[in-house]
Amino acid sequence: MAVLIDGKAISSQIKDELKAYVAEKGLSDKLCLAVVLVGSDPASQVYVNNKKKACEYVGIGSKSFELPETTGEEELLSLIDRLNGDDSITGILVQLPLPLQIREDVVIRRIAPEKDVDGFHPMNVGRLSIGEKGFVSCTPAGVIELLKRSRIPVEGKECVVIGRSNIVGKPMAMLLLRENGTVTVAHSRTKDLREVCKRADIVVVAIGKPKFINREYIKEGATVIDVGIHRMENGKLCGDVDFADVESVAGAITPVPGGVGPMTIAMLMSNCVYS
Ligand code: GUN
Numbered sequence: 001m002a003v004l005i006d007g008k009a010i011s012s013q014i015k016d017e018l019k020a021y022v023a024e025k026g027l028s029d030k031l032c033l034a035v036v037l038v039g040s041d042p043a044s045q046v047y048v049n050n051k052k053k054a055c056e057y058v059g060i061g062s063k064s065f066e067l068p069e070t071t072g073e074e075e076l077l078s079l080i081d082r083l084n085g086d087d088s089i090t091g092i093l094v095q096l097p098l099p100l101q102i103r104e105d106v107v108i109r110r111i112a113p114e115k116d117v118d119g120f121h122p123m124n125v126g127r128l129s130i131g132e133k134g135f136v137s138c139t140p141a142g143v144i145e146l147l148k149r150s151r152i153p154v155e156g157k158e159c160v161v162i163g164r165s166n167i168v169g170k171p172m173a174m175l176l177l178r179e180n181g182t183v184t185v186a187h188s189r190t191k192d193l194r195e196v197c198k199r200a201d202i203v204v205v206a207i208g209k210p211k212f213i214n215r216e217y218i219k220e221g222a223t224v225i226d227v228g229i230h231r232m233e234n235g236k237l238c239g240d241v242d243f244a245d246v247e248s249v250a251g252a253i254t255p256v257p258g259g260v261g262p263m264t265i266a267m268l269m270s271n272c273v274y275s
Contacts, residue, residue: 002224002250003150007142010149011262015058018266018273022059032061033091033117033272034083038076038102039069044095051093054265060272063089073102077110084112091117091272096167117271120167128174135271140172142263143204143225144179152223152252154179158199162186162213162240163206168227172204193217211242221251227260 022028033055037048048064055062065079076094083089092115098104108116113123119135127134147154159181163169169185176183186196188207197203197217205213206227218224228240239256247253254260 002247003252005146005150005223005225005252005254005259007146007254007259007262010146011142011266013149014145014263014266015054015269018058018269022273027273028059029061031090031272031275032063032088033093034063034065034089036065036067036076036079036083036092036094038067038071038095039099041097044097048095050265051268054269055272058269058273060269069099071099071102073106076102076107080107080110084110084115089115090275091115093118093268115275117268117275119171119271125166125171128171128178131178135275136175136267137167137171138264138267138271139168139227139260140175141267141270142260143172143227144175145267146225146254146260146263147179147202147223150252152202154181154202157181157201158184159202159204160184160186160197160200161204161206162190162193162197163204163208163227165206168206172206176202176204205240207240209240210238211240213241214245215242215249218246218249220249222249224250224253225260226254226256229256229261 035048035051037044052062083092092111094107108120111121113121116124116135119137124134128136154176159176161169161172164185164187173183173185186193190196194217198219200222202223204225210230224241224246226239226241230238232238237257
């Protein structure tokens with residue numbers, strides 16, 4: 001039976017450490033995250049609220065900017081310009097996805113890289129890829145933190161990342177490489193995904209398909225990290241991994257909910273505090 005990697009407990013521990021650091025260094029009045037939400041997507045509203053609550057918990061400021069669904073690109077860009085130039089704002093987060101009339105890549109590039117706490121700006125992506133300091137995308141940073149705090153070594157291990165998105169798969173591969181893992185990035189066009197996956201000591205699944213990965217993909221004793229989150233017909237949440245099936249073969253596994261999800265916010269707070 002696999003060891004359960006408790007992301008909820010680990011994320012609470014990180015937030016408590018950040019809270020203590022903010023208090024000790026007197027950073028409370030010096031840090032403020034601007035959270036920008038365009039439109040009224042219910043999932044995005046939940047995420048944004050959780051981010052604001054986390055700021056409050058850690059003891060840093062947050063300011064919310066909620067714009068209507070019909071907002072034009074220029075209007076959003078001029079808000080970002082204003083936030084970039086406002087010294088009281090130390091982090092800027094524009095919740096994705098954006099409505100179709102707004103180009104996400106244009107918006108991401110407009111955020112000043114030194115306030116880009118999501119780590120999405122090409123400058124921060126580039127820094128990660130050449131091993132320089134910079135903001136790192138929160139979900140993959142959270143996965144690394146889960147592995148470290150669960151004492152699961154990466155060095156020399158076969159790591160397979162399933163998914164190649166800019167937000168998760170690609171930065172995940174870079175981070176595992178930085179930890180001296182041997183990294184394979186698999187995706188929807190990968191041939192023999194099952195065989196590729198079965199080589200892995202550590203599998204990070206960000207494929208976007210509910211319960212896609214079953215025990216046939218997993219080597220005995222492997223660590224399985226599930227980045228997916230889906231709402232099933234019965235209202236319950238599940239990941240990209242068929243947890244009940246994989247649990248009996250894996251060495252360690254993250255649950256959904258309560259695995260990677262809470263870590264994303266903890267790492268956002270870490271980016272805000274160490275900005
Ligand atoms: N939408 C889904 N995940 C994220 C994230 O990590 N940051 C932002 N800004 N939007 C998201």
